Amino acid sequence: MSSQYPGMIESALFSRDVIAEIQRAATEGIYDIRGWGAKRPLPHFDDLVFLGASMSRYPLEGYRERCDTRVTLGTRYAKKPLELKIPITIAGMSFGALSAQAKEALGRGASAVGTSTTTGDGGMTPEERAASSLLVYQVLPSRYGMDPDDLRRADAIEVVLGQGAKPGGGGMLLGQKINARVAGMRDLPPNIDQRSACRHPDWTGPDDLEIKIRELREITDWEKPVYVKIGASRSYYDTALAVKAGADVIVLDGMQGGTAATQNVFIEHVGIPTLPALRQAVEALTELDMHRKVQLIVSGGIRTGADVAKALAMGADAVSIGVAALIALGDNSPALDEEYRKLGSRAGCYDDWQAGRDPAGITTQDETLASRLDPELGGRRLANYLRTLNMETQIIARACGKSHVHNLEPEDLAALTIEAAAMAGVPLAGTQWIPGRDGRF
Amino acid sequence: MNAVASETRIMDLRQISVRELNQALHDLREEGAPTRWQVRNAAGEHALAVGINAPCTVEINGHVGYYCAGMNKYAELTIHGNAGTGLAENMMSGRVTLKGNASQSAGATGRGGLLVIEGDAAARCGISMKGIDIVVRGSVGHLSAFMAQRGRLVVCGDAGPALGDSLYEAQLFVRGQAADLGADCIEKEMRTEHLEALGALLDQAGINLPARAFRRYGSARTLYHFNIDHADTY
Numbered sequence: 106m107s108s109q110y111p112g113m114i115e116s117a118l119f120s121r122d123v124i125a126e127i128q129r130a131a132t133e134g135i136y137d138i139r140g141w142g143a144k145r146p147l148p149h150f151d152d153l154v155f156l157g158a159s160m161s162r163y164p165l166e167g168y169r170e171r172c173d174t175r176v177t178l179g180t181r182y183a184k185k186p187l188e189l190k191i192p193i194t195i196a197g198m199s200f201g202a203l204s205a206q207a208k209e210a211l212g213r214g215a216s217a218v219g220t221s222t223t224t225g226d227g228g229m230t231p232e233e234r235a236a237s238s239l240l241v242y243q244v245l246p247s248r249y250g251m252d253p254d255d256l257r258r259a260d261a262i263e264v265v266l267g268q269g270a271k272p273g274g275g276g277m278l279l280g281q282k283i284n285a286r287v288a289g290m291r292d293l294p295p296n297i298d299q300r301s302a303c304r305h306p307d308w309t310g311p312d313d314l315e316i317k318i319r320e321l322r323e324i325t326d327w328e329k330p331v332y333v334k335i336g337a338s339r340s341y342y343d344t345a346l347a348v349k350a351g352a353d354v355i356v357l358d359g360m361q362g363g364t365a366a367t368q369n370v371f372i373e374h375v376g377i378p379t380l381p382a383l384r385q386a387v388e389a390l391t392e393l394d395m396h397r398k399v400q401l402i403v404s405g406g407i408r409t410g411a412d413v414a415k416a417l418a419m420g421a422d423a424v425s426i427g428v429a430a431l432i433a434l435g436d437n438s439p440a441l442d443e444e445y446r447k448l449g450s451r452a453g454c455y456d457d458w459q460a461g462r463d464p465a466g467i468t469t470q471d472e473t474l475a476s477r478l479d480p481e482l483g484g485r486r487l488a489n490y491l492r493t494l495n496m497e498t499q500i501i502a503r504a505c506g507k508s509h510v511h512n513l514e515p516e517d518l519a520a521l522t523i524e525a526a527a528m529a530g531v532p533l534a535g536t537q538w539i540p541g542r543d544g545r546f
Numbered sequence: 547m548n549a550v551a552s553e554t555r556i557m558d559l560r561q562i563s564v565r566e567l568n569q570a571l572h573d574l575r576e577e578g579a580p581t582r583w584q585v586r587n588a589a590g591e592h593a594l595a596v597g598i599n600a601p602c603t604v605e606i607n608g609h610v611g612y613y614c615a616g617m618n619k620y621a622e623l624t625i626h627g628n629a630g631t632g633l634a635e636n637m638m639s640g641r642v643t644l645k646g647n648a649s650q651s652a653g654a655t656g657r658g659g660l661l662v663i664e665g666d667a668a669a670r671c672g673i674s675m676k677g678i679d680i681v682v683r684g685s686v687g688h689l690s691a692f693m694a695q696r697g698r699l700v701v702c703g704d705a706g707p708a709l710g711d712s713l714y715e716a717q718l719f720v721r722g723q724a725a726d727l728g729a730d731c732i733e734k735e736m737r738t739e740h741l742e743a744l745g746a747l748l749d750q751a752g753i754n755l756p757a758r759a760f761r762r763y764g765s766a767r768t769l770y771h772f773n774i775d776h777a778d779t780y
Contacts, residue, residue, distance in 0.1 A: 247674065248636060248654075248655040248674060248676070251636050251655060251657075252638070252657075253597055253599065253617035253619065253636070253638065254599075254619075256597075256617070257597075257599075277772065279772075280770075280771055291695075292657065292676035292677055292695045292696050293695055293696075293714055293715070294714070294715060294770075297714075297770040297771060298770060298771050298772050300693065300712070302674065302693060306635075306651055306654040306655055306670065306673040306674045306692075307613070307631060307632035307635045307651040307654040307655070307673070308612075308631070308632070313612070313631070316592050316593070316611070316612045316613065316631075317612075317613070317632075319592060319593050320592065320593040320596050320612070320613040320616050320632075323564065323565065323568045323593045323596050323597065324568075324596050324597030324616065324617055325597070326568075326569060326572060327565070
């Protein structure tokens with residue numbers, strides 16, 4: 106009920122947003138497709154706080170005492186693990202969904218701060234490889250652009266089972282984004298809608314995956330770390346099975362994780378939030394005695410150093426950002442508000458990344474629009490943002506008395522809501538109560 | 547390992563590991579490396595001769611497991627046995643000849659080269675193929691050439707259900723019966739240029755059959771752009 110119009114009752118169930126969507130569907134006869142991740146309110150890292158140092162915990166001196174942020178990924182089997190200077194990586198995003206300029210900017214920004222970026226569906230571009238000092242090469246169900254030379258050129262390999270925005274779903278890159286270069290890389294005609302498969306073509310299930318991973322290791326002489334990326338749904342079991350299949354690193358993407366183009370109903374209603382997924386993955390790793398031996402990267406809604414620190418405290422080894430990285434490049438900038446309005450949106454709301462008309466030049470293959478993004482400037486902006494995230498993480502870690510960000514632990518956290526306490530497995534603030542633990546609920 | 551002929555290197559998998567075999571084949575990138583190889587006692591091992599990146603010939607004796615000759619470039623391999631899942635997956639160039647039968651997903655996502663299967667191939671043969679030519683002397687299982695993008699699949703026997711489902715631009719030729727066609731896959735006219743090209747491909751594969759005995763299938767291209775009116779097709 107609303108008090109906006111006294112005497113008139115607005116339905117909570119059929120809100121004006123719901124009414125608008127029903128009427129849009131009745132007019133157009135098709136579901137809403139958009140980019141970004143889940144937009145509705147969900148239990149998240151905002152529902153956790155750090156306890157900070159106190160009588161029994163000594164803080165470290167800000168700007169003086171060292172708080173290390175280095176991370177090594179792929180220590181289980183790879184001859185050449187990845188050495189990152191910061192625990193924040195750039196998530197896989199395809200050339201095709203993003204412009205070549207955007208991909209180059211991501212590589213430049215990540216390289217400037219000593220971290221990795223990731224390819225996506227559609228293969229590896231030379232610009233991206235040249236701009237990225239550490240590049241993770243994705244092996245996706247579609248295998249668009251899959252090339253053993255690129256496998257050998259990569260620094261790590263990521264077998265993608267799913268994304269947090271759409272666990273169990275494939276993808277569709279609409280024809281308006283398929284120019285000649287994108288089409289050529291994917292071995293398909295230009296201008297047609299391109300379906301990205303939801304299942305891998307040559308393996309099914311964890312036993313097959315184990316053999317597939319062994320093949321990838323053999324092709325690359327066991328040099329590269331092999332990641333397995335899963336969309337958050339049955340995170341406990343998927344993590345355990347990925348360990349069994351031989352993963353060096355598990356990438357876990359919560360439902361807040363972004364996508365270039367997916368049905369809104371899928372984004373908002375399939376999968377689980379990052380918070381419970383992370384806890385389940387850490388539980389599985391711990392029970393298998395693989396925590397810190399198989400590294401865990403978590404993504405889906407990372408925005409600030411506080412989010413990074415909370416993810417690490419819950420047991421992640423690193424985080425990955427996608428949506429936030431695009432925003433750092435200039436996506437949804439208020440300076441573009443007028444242009445977003447011409448597209449029927451506005452700054453802060455623009456999520457038609459599938460449409461290819463992005464005025465920021467990021468989610469487009471239109472040459473004129475794409476040329477608006479200067480990869481050098483974009484790279485500097487991303488590097489600035491990543492440095493900020495890293496410093497924020499260190500500030501919190503020092504306040505908790507940690508000389509390495511990996512020393513953050515669940516004991517440093519408290520939850521502000523019962524839901525977050527249950528999902529994250531940390532006590533409700535001011536209590537010792539973790540709902541669901543010790544048989545109590 | 548030892549050499550029985552001056553130019554043939556013998557690799558016995560009872561004596562060396564799969565890792566040692568693949569490393570030796572990868573080291574072919576170095577000048578002066580031997581170009582003829584024989585692998586003995588394959589015994590169903592997985593990931594045999596994967597990721598070769600140099601011109602050479604490899605004979606494998608025995609059945610092979612998953613992904614044999616995966617991502618091959620330049621090399622010519624002959625397997626005297628049957629093959630597990632994903633034979634020559636994502637092959638880029640060269641030639642792979644299988645004397646026996648292939649399990650599912652043979653030639654999956656292959657981008658170039660020629661795969662000849664002298665027996666039958668199971669389900670999803672040529673799934674998501676991207677430029678490879680696949681010639682099967684026998685029959686293929688269901689959903690073969692699913693979402694096939696480029697290249698040619700030639701089936702001298704019969705094709706299982708849902709052939710060419712959601713096909714893009716790959717060309718399919720079947721001599722026997724196609725149980726039924728998948729979404730958007732249709733029979734197309736066999737014109738002179740197709741007969742000539744198919745004849746040349748059969749010759750290359752070493753199969754003595756007339757091209758005119760085959761039917762051609764391809765994409766109706768009705769699914770190239772999402773259309774709500776096609777919802778019943780999906």
